[in-house]
Amino acid sequence: MQRDGYRKSLWQDTTLSETSGVGELPFDILDVVVVGGGITGLSTALALRNAGLSCMVAEAKNIGFGTTGGTSAHINTVLELSYDRMISKFGEEDAKLVARGAVEACDRIRQLAELHAPKCNWSEQMAYLFAQDEKQAEELDKIVAGTQAVGLPASFVEQVPFPKAFVKAARFAGQAQFHPARYLQGLAAVFKEAGGVLMEDCRVLEVDPKEEALEVTTERGTVRARHLVYATHIPPGVSILHFRNAPYRSYVLAARLRLEAELPAGLVYDMEDPYHYYRTEDVDGDRLLIAGGCDHKTGHEEDTEERFRELESHVRGLFSLEAVTHQWSSQYFEPADGLPYIGKLPMADDRIYVATGFNGNGMTLGTLASIVLTDLITKKGSPYEKVFDPARVSVVAGFSNFVKEAVDVVGHLVAAPFPAKGMPELDELKPGDGRVVNHDGRSMAVHRDEAGTLHAVDPACSHIKCTVAWNGAERSWDCPCHGSRFNVDGEVLTAPSRKPLQRVDVG
Numbered sequence: 001m002q003r004d005g006y007r008k009s010l011w012q013d014t015t016l017s018e019t020s021g022v023g024e025l026p027f028d029i030l031d032v033v034v035v036g037g038g039i040t041g042l043s044t045a046l047a048l049r050n051a052g053l054s055c056m057v058a059e060a061k062n063i064g065f066g067t068t069g070g071t072s073a074h075i076n077t078v079l080e081l082s083y084d085r086m087i088s089k090f091g092e093e094d095a096k097l098v099a100r101g102a103v104e105a106c107d108r109i110r111q112l113a114e115l116h117a118p119k120c121n122w123s124e125q126m127a128y129l130f131a132q133d134e135k136q137a138e139e140l141d142k143i144v145a146g147t148q149a150v151g152l153p154a155s156f157v158e159q160v161p162f163p164k165a166f167v168k169a170a171r172f173a174g175q176a177q178f179h180p181a182r183y184l185q186g187l188a189a190v191f192k193e194a195g196g197v198l199m200e201d202c203r204v205l206e207v208d209p210k211e212e213a214l215e216v217t218t219e220r221g222t223v224r225a226r227h228l229v230y231a232t233h234i235p236p237g238v239s240i241l242h243f244r245n246a247p248y249r250s251y252v253l254a255a256r257l258r259l260e261a262e263l264p265a266g267l268v269y270d271m272e273d274p275y276h277y278y279r280t281e282d283v284d285g286d287r288l289l290i291a292g293g294c295d296h297k298t299g300h301e302e303d304t305e306e307r308f309r310e311l312e313s314h315v316r317g318l319f320s321l322e323a324v325t326h327q328w329s330s331q332y333f334e335p336a337d338g339l340p341y342i343g344k345l346p347m348a349d350d351r352i353y354v355a356t357g358f359n360g361n362g363m364t365l366g367t368l369a370s371i372v373l374t375d376l377i378t379k380k381g382s383p384y385e386k387v388f389d390p391a392r393v394s395v396v397a398g399f400s401n402f403v404k405e406a407v408d409v410v411g412h413l414v415a416a417p418f419p420a421k422g423m424p425e426l427d428e429l430k431p432g433d434g435r436v437v438n439h440d441g442r443s444m445a446v447h448r449d450e451a452g453t454l455h456a457v458d459p460a461c462s463h464i465k466c467t468v469a470w471n472g473a474e475r476s477w478d479c480p481c482h483g484s485r486f487n488v489d490g491e492v493l494t495a496p497s498r499k500p501l502q503r504v505d506v507g
């Protein structure tokens with residue numbers, strides 16, 4: 001299994017078998033084309049197929065290539081936007097509805113894991129959140145009260161299965177964890193068995209709405225469909241949703257401890273900003289600690305390797321590590337008002353749907369999206385339709401974030417063709433490094449690989465021209481504006497951009 005980064009995640013390294021998703025494109029008009037083979041895409045495709053619809057998944061690379069292959073795989077009913085804040089932004093009724101959706105999604109994952117992916121190590125877990133000072137304790141009080149107000153279990157506890165002092169701690173029942181790659185493989189296999197079409201290496205290039213059907217042009221040819229779902233983490237092309245979601249990067253490590261007894265029993269979170277998260281995973285007899293955090297806005301960290309050093313040193317301060325076995329990072333999208341966007345793609349053909357803005361809850365919300373989208377397509381309505389409407393204008397709820405993100409984007413627009421004063425020169429690039437440099441009076445995004453070969457591309461993002469930034473940890477060019485990512489030769493790794501960065505000749 002390949003991923004959209006240079007580093008190998010624990011999940012990639014321990015998949016059970018490669019999925020084969022290559023075949024003939026269907027000739028007849030399909031009910032639905034789902035674009036993207038991550039948890040959102042495969043869960044949606046399987047639900048649609050189970051509802052009797054003909055369905056094809058078009059994945060640009062391979063299943064799990066995007067964030068599902070790089071998640072830390074927490075399954076939560078308690079979401080990043082805490083329920084107390086959700087109540088104050090959206091009201092108690094909507095917050096209760098979101099909580100009900102989160103429970104439904106977690107239940108769906110359990111059922112699918114038991115039925116189709118018994119080797120994905122799904123297990124129910126308690127989650128613990130602990131405060132380390134009075135300010136955090138006050139926040140924790142509100143989080144617990146909000147969680148109880150929407151009808152989910154939350155209580156204060158005296159003990160946390162974690163080696164850190166705290167002033168207050170709470171426990172939340174009904175959370176879970178699993179091995180996301182093995183889960184996806186299970187979904188992919190059963191989807192194909194049920195007659196679904198899975199196409200890997202099948203990037204969707206264009207969608208042309210014709211009266212009879214949507215004409216979907218892919219790298220492997222054209223198919224026609226009555227509906228299309230963008231399950232690409234963020235939709236491709238240019239959409240208002242790109243201005244309502246900000247891309248972030250999170251860092252994860254897996255490690256073997258000297259004393260297994262120290263492993264946390266449950267999902268544990270501190271309340272720092274950015275916060276850290278910890279859990280245990282048993283893979284093929286190996287008991288590993290998984291820890292993550294050190295998040296930052298995409299393209300806003302000059303030395304992404306440093307974040308791994310920071311994370312490792314933080315974890316070494318808590319546990320006695322025998323070995324760090326894996327380190328990886330991945331991207332997520334923070335929605336402006338805190339809730340995901342699931343439903344019809346705004347300002348697009350009525351037959352096109354989207355799911356995005358999952359924050360750090362991609363496993364739960366990607367699955368919830370599959371429930372909402374299946375209802376919207378098959379029943380023309382969903383109880384969650386309004387609260388997740390991608391066209392909602394939550395001026396009060398998301399206004400300050402929206403302005404902040406928009407200003408940030410404008411700050412990165414537009415890539416200048418001429419080098420800024422003080423820009424490094426090409427000669428300053430060390431092997432393994434990447435920078436936007438000045439070369440012969442032109443700015444170029446250049447990576448020098450270990451063999452000394454230069455890989456040079458135009459730094460203007462092919463989406464809407466922000467300047468890309470080097471991500472040394474994952475060896476990619478990442479766009480700070482809307483999160484497009486490209487490999488060292490400019491090939492698209494993740495949407496919204498559909499086109500590669502232009503290659504340039506360094507002479």
Ligand code: FES
Nearest residue numbers: 461463464479482
């Ligand atoms: Fe929008 Fe780069 S992702 S400009």
